[in-house]
Amino acid sequence: MGVDRRQFLKLAGISAAFGLGGSVGFQLLRPGALDAAERMPTPYQMVFPKSQGNSEVMPNPKALKGRRWGMVIDMRKxxxxxxxxxxxxxxxxxxxxxxxxxxxxxxxxxxxxxxxxxxxxxxxxxxxxxxxxxxxxxxxxxxxxxxxxxxxxxxxxxxxxxxxxxxxxxxxxxxxxxxxxxxxxxxxxxxxxxxxxxxxxxxxxxxxxxxxxxxxxxxxxxxxxxxxxxxxxxGAMVFGDVDDAGSELRQLLRSRYSIRRKPNLGTHPQVYYLV
Amino acid sequence: MKLYNGPQIIVGLVIFLAIFTYPLWSGAGKAAPVPKPQPVPKSVATQCVADTAYMRTSHMTLLNYWRDEVVRDGDRLYVSASGKTFNMSLSNTCFECHTSKVKFCDQCHNYLAISPFCWDCHLTPKEKK
Amino acid sequence: MLEKALSGSKLYWTWLICLLVVIGAGFGAYLVQYNKGLMITGMSRDVSWGFYIAQFTFLVGVAASAVMLVLPYYLHHYKTFGRITILGEFLAIASVIMCILFITVDLGKPTRILNVMLHPTPNSILFWDMIVLNGYLIINLVAGWVTLEAERKQLPPPGWIKPIIYLSIPWAVSIHTVTAFLYAGLPGRGYWLTAIMAPRFLASAFAAGPAVLILLGYLVKKLTRFDPGKEAFETLAKIVCYAIILHIFFFFLEVFTVGYSDIPSHTAHLKYLYFGLHGHNMLVPWVWVALGCGFTAIILLVNPRTRKNLKILPYACVLVFICTWIDKGMGMIAGGFVPNPLHEVTEYAPTGLELMITFGVYATGILVLTILYKVALGVKAEEEAL
CATH class of the missing domain: 3.30.70.20 (Alpha-Beta Plaits)
Incomplete structure (x- = not known):
């Protein structure tokens, strides 16, 4: 999100002038950019900083990583x-x-x-x-x-x-x-x-x-x-990465016929039932 | 200039001020004892996620920050300014050392008459009598 | 002008005290709900919206119907409505206030309500509903108050108010359209998934709102020296007549599409409402009463002799009110949730506390309405005395 503070304030000012409130207008003009805006310290956080010194956050290196998690439920098992x-x-x-x-x-x-x-x-x-x-x-x-x-x-x-x-x-x-x-x-x-x-x-x-x-x-x-x-x-419920063609989950989906709940609604459910 | 309904207005104002300032004068001269949150026992005392002065004033913003990072971004580890790594969890990290909510958290929260809603959901270790 | 609300007859003050008692009882009931949670309501995992949201939906319609006075008066210079437009605008204000209160009492975490503005989410229809409802409240407050103030000073309203009044016309349509979109855009709810939801809402709104106005007009005529005039009543009655016919017509369009296509996920809800499903039929008598009232009202309103008879007209209006209140309230909300997405039936009925809170909100709205009407009619009485 390449939004610097100056740019943000300008846009927020303009949208506030439209009576929408800074962040609303911002969201409308640049969807997604709001997350960057939310990370700016609030006046409250300027008095009580949200963390100390050069601390940082990161995911646990042991965490399971997937691009698209899904679940297969094997009804035979x-x-x-x-x-x-x-x-x-x-x-x-x-x-x-x-x-x-x-x-x-x-x-x-x-x-x-x-x-x-x-x-x-x-x-x-x-x-x-x-x-x-x-x-x-x-x-x-x-x-x-x-x-x-x-x-x-x-x-x-x-x-x-x-x-x-x-x-x-x-x-x-x-x-x-x-x-x-x-x-x-x-x-x-x-x-x-x-x-x-x-x-x-x-x-x-x-x-x-x-x-x-x-x-x-x-x-x-x-x-x-x-x-x-x-x-x-x-073993009746298999969790895995739907985006990974080599995953156990994808192998199961290739090998057997599977159904999903109400696929006609276009929600793309990620729980698959092997029947 | 004449004040219409003067007596009523003045009596009304006095009553209003009396009620409005009730919290101030009702507690006058009855200062509650300054809380002494229980220090962490020597046996488990390690280094906290930030120094004491910072934690005293800003632990709530730190916890809010942790909360958003964990729930919304899935970042669960915090590397403190001193370089130590912590799991960002109120129940599982803070309470490992500060084992008693009653003797640690509640001391100041009660003194300041604030009731954070953390404990509506987050469990704390059973208090030893 | 507000000082006009501070002097009144014994009846006026007794009425205000009665309302305050009901509000107090409702507030007490709300405190119980606030402490115990929504468990005190009849709502459930399957029917997760109930009486509050039903009232909200109905009252958005009443609020929107002010446009039925504003539009003929300001766009077509229909002078007869000039004297009562303010009554429509003030009814809209009271209704929107009740809508906002009903949404608030329905929330599980009311203390977090500002999160809607703190984390604005344009993809949520509820976000837009918040904007249009608050906007409509402000527009009507400003438009109503400024025009009334001008009337009191015997001056024409200031020029800048005109665009705001014109804005209120599409805005009124928008509040009910957005409210319909709350329901009509949900993929898994067959009863609501229909493009005719918004027009159907508007039709029933333009029936219910003017019907309420006619009834209020009768009340005003009886209690004060202000008479809206026979012609105003007759024109309003015509509006109610067209709108209730449209409402029933739209309902039959719905019945045809659902019934003739015979898709189970759509028919199930209508079957539940009108005949009962798997032995569950709590709402069946209600919806038939609604339909019966609607038809009787149409007969009374289409026939010019009964419509123009000012002795019969109020009864027709009460019938319209009952018809739309049941259909759009309980019928629309509970009917949409039963059966649930897994085709199981859990029925819903409000509890006593839920009803008390509802009465409390209605009493608050009526209190606001009483005060606003007192001011408006006070100004009009002053004017006539000159």
């Missing part, structure tokens, strides 16, 4: 036991609460064939498929509607494709829940803490009033670990 183990692992490592009733929280869960794939309705399909229990989770779409509708960029797409949640920024408007065509998002209607069976101290809980969902275990990828569900699924 996925038994209900394996799925339950995956769900349990996810719930434990992310402090997902078990709230009874219709205000519940789900990151990944089991559902029926017609629920997961309502548009591929076929009464005479192979019973092994028709009666199977499928894992539903966030599809980390390439073209995510939830990110499109979020008014604060609290949900956003990382460069490696992961659709992330910034719980610090979420205002709880629930537009993303209306936008998600997969029902992958949950809202904290109440304080979730009393409903967490066993707290995992290394991962935060959530607070009432924010939306949450699967993050493809970004916190585990960052230290070189696979997502908790993939690790616990006994």
């Amino acid at each position: 996925l038994t209900v036991e394996k799925a339950r183990a995956a769900i349990q692992a996810c719930n434990y490592y992310h402090n997902v609460p078990t709230i009874p009733g219709k205000q519940n929280i789900k990151w990944i869960w089991l559902t029926g064939y017609t629920n997961a794939f309502p548009e591929v309705e076929n009464p005479f399909a192979d019973p092994a498929i028709k009666n199977a229990r499928f894992i539903a989770m966030c599809n980390h779409c390439d073209n995510p509607p939830c990110v499109r509708v979020c008014p604060t960029k609290a949900t956003f797409q990382r460069e490696d494709g992961i659709v992330m949640m910034d719980m610090h920024r979420c205002i709880g408007c629930r537009f993303c829940m209306a936008g998600c065509p997969y029902g992958s998002r949950s809202f904290n209607f109440r304080d979730p803490r009393p409903f967490i069976k066993k707290e995992y101290p290394k991962y935060p809980t959530r607070t009432k009033g924010v939306v949450e969902k699967c993050t493809f275990c970004s916190e585990r990828l960052a230290v070189g670990k696979l997502p908790a569900c993939a690790e616990a699924s006994g």
Whole structure:
């Protein structure tokens, strides 16, 4: 982003004059450049600097790196036991609460064939498929509607494709829940803490009033670990780089027929089901 | 110049000022003891991510900065001015040394009557009685 | 001019106190919601918007309908509306205030509401909704107040206000269009995914808003010496008549496209609303009442004898109000969420606390409306006394 301070101030001044507020106009004139602007110290940060001296930040060198993360779920291998183990692992490592009733929280869960794939309705399909229990989770779409509708960029797409949640920024408007065509998002209607069976101290809980969902275990990828569900699924869930033609994930996708949830909506889901 | 409804206006102003300044005069002469946040035990004492003077005044901006870097950019390591590398995590890094929220964080936060919402989500070690 | 709101009859003050009591109760209920979270509402993981957003959507329409007075008066110099345009503009102000309040009480983290401006996101329709709603509020405040001030001074309104008034015309259309876009652009919600959403919203708005104005006109006539005049009522009734017919017509366009194409992800919602789905049929009586009210209103309004009968007209307006309020409120919101994207049915009904908060917001809007109308009618009474 080749924006120097002078240029920024000039543009911000012009757009403020248009009554849009500096940063809004800036975003309209130069999309993407705002991130550079946000890094400028605010008056508050000038008094209380955000870091000391010549410190710096960097990713963990052990982190798994991918250009486009995705997941393959092998329905031949996925038994209900394996799925339950995956769900349990996810719930434990992310402090997902078990709230009874219709205000519940789900990151990944089991559902029926017609629920997961309502548009591929076929009464005479192979019973092994028709009666199977499928894992539903966030599809980390390439073209995510939830990110499109979020008014604060609290949900956003990382460069490696992961659709992330910034719980610090979420205002709880629930537009993303209306936008998600997969029902992958949950809202904290109440304080979730009393409903967490066993707290995992290394991962935060959530607070009432924010939306949450699967993050493809970004916190585990960052230290070189696979997502908790993939690790616990006994090989039925394979995580990998969709952009890497040599990855195990791509080999699986070449070798077997796979389907995705509601591909007709153009969201480009990145969770593939081998059937 | 004549002040219409003078008595009412003056009484009203006095009542307003009394309520408005209540926090100032109600606590006068009852200064709370200056907090003494518990120093880190010698056994675990290493070097903090920044020096004490900086941390005292600016730890909140540092934490906000860490938060944005970790959540939004995926950068998780912090190389401090002294050249040491830290994992940017409130629960997992800060609390390794500052093991008690009650004896460390709450001391000053209570004194200054601020209640940061960090703890609504981020877990802290169980307090030893 | 505001001092006109400080003197009034016993009835005026009793009314204000009643409103304040309701506002207080609503605020108390909101404190419970603020502390416990939205768990106190009937909303759920599947129906994640409810009564608040339904009221918001309906009231954006009422706000937009001020254009139905502004446009004939300022663009076509239709003098009859000159005396009541201010009532339309002030109704718009009260409605927009209620809209903003409904959005605020619906937020999970209301203290972070300024994040919308701190992290502006032009790709989100909610961001634009914030801009058009606040803009509309300011435009109507300025336009209404300045013209009323001029009227009081027996002067023509200043020249600079004209462009602002003209701007308010497309702006009124924009607030309801943007509100329709909130729903109409979502890929997975068959009931909302329709290009006719915005026109349908506008049609029901131009029915509901003028209907409310007629009812308010009756009330004003009864309580004060101000009479909007028979012709004003009749013209407004014509507007309501055309708009409610358009509203029902657009609804049938929707029914045809959805029904004849028979695509399950679109039909499911209409089936749920009008016949029930998998044994769930909570909203069925409501939507049929809405449709019945709409048709009865059309019969009463199309027939010139009943439309021009000032004894029957208010009943027709109440029917229009019920029809559009159910259709655009609960029908539109809950109908869009049921069934959910996995074709499961979770029904929604507001809770008592949710209703209390809703009444509190309505009472706030009515309080603002009462005060603004008091000022406007005070000015008009002064004028007539001269």
